Amino acid sequence: MKQPLLKLEQVEICYRRTPAVHGLTFEVMPGEILGIVGESGSGKSTVIKGIIGLLGNEGAVTEGKIYYKGKDLLHRTQEELRKMRGPEMGMVFQNAGASLCPIRKIEDQLYEAVIQHEHVSRGEVRCRAMDLFEKMKLSDGSRILDSYPFELSGGMNQRVGIMMAMILKPALLLADEPTSALDVTIQAQVVREMINLRDTFGTSIIIVTHNIGVVERMADNIAVMCQGQLAEYGTKHEVIHSPREPYTRKLLGAVLRLNRG
Numbered sequence: 001m002k003q004p005l006l007k008l009e010q011v012e013i014c015y016r017r018t019p020a021v022h023g024l025t026f027e028v029m030p031g032e033i034l035g036i037v038g039e040s041g042s043g044k045s046t047v048i049k050g051i052i053g054l055l056g057n058e059g060a061v062t063e064g065k066i067y068y069k070g071k072d073l074l075h076r077t078q079e080e081l082r083k084m085r086g087p088e089m090g091m092v093f094q095n096a097g098a099s100l101c102p103i104r105k106i107e108d109q110l111y112e113a114v115i116q117h118e119h120v121s122r123g124e125v126r127c128r129a130m131d132l133f134e135k136m137k138l139s140d141g142s143r144i145l146d147s148y149p150f151e152l153s154g155g156m157n158q159r160v161g162i163m164m165a166m167i168l169k170p171a172l173l174l175a176d177e178p179t180s181a182l183d184v185t186i187q188a189q190v191v192r193e194m195i196n197l198r199d200t201f202g203t204s205i206i207i208v209t210h211n212i213g214v215v216e217r218m219a220d221n222i223a224v225m226c227q228g229q230l231a232e233y234g235t236k237h238e239v240i241h242s243p244r245e246p247y248t249r250k251l252l253g254a255v256l257r258l259n260r261g
């Protein structure tokens, strides 16, 4: 039987000793897309940051276990975690464009990010980027690589962020509101591109979003968070079509669905 890629057991995460997340248990299988939804402040981003070890000075995982490929992440040193970020776990943020340097071309920034982890030539990095753009069905990869971030639209910068996260072929992609700053048409494209990448590379994805339409389209399983806890956790079908909890029903009723066309 397949082992989960990631497994959280009774995880508690605190900021300055106050729990923001507690009693959290779920797992992600290789190639699975897990959607985490819940109202603002319910702890969704905290979970992602806890997994990737970016809680900052005020936050810490205070209880439980986080297993990645069967090994407890909480026993790893900061240096080990740093080395894992990129090749093992990639991350995409809400506004990926904002984390790019405005005065350097995309190709230069990409090359610099890759050589932190691998000894490869500039040409090899460009080749891999072009291949990924192709898999994302973006035809003007060459122009994108030769551009400065300010020369690209918000949607294009967001796709650059996804491509940069995927170039080291991580087993797990953590995506925190990757579509929420985009207009609806581009949102749907980005969702399709992420599904495509999962189908091509078998990448597991955890996507945090306010948008039930996005998880409805993308996720295999859904975790619904409320006040730092899991209110509901199940397959997409169970959670969307037969929610057990009134909180989930309220959440489902409150959000716009993406056009299914």
Ligand SMILES: Nc1ncnc2c1ncn2[C@@H]1O[C@H](COP(=O)(O)OP(=O)(O)OP(=O)(O)O)[C@@H](O)[C@H]1O
Pocket (backbone or CB within 6 Å): 015, 016, 020, 038, 039, 040, 041, 042, 043, 044, 045, 046, 047, 056, 058, 059
């Ligand atoms: N650096 C921090 N220091 C102290 N408290 C924090 C910090 N970051 C988050 N919190 C608190 O932890 C709780 C969970 O926040 P988190 O950002 O994980 O929620 P969220 O569900 O992702 O919200 P949103 O959808 O608005 O991004 C909130 O009460 C928040 O105020």
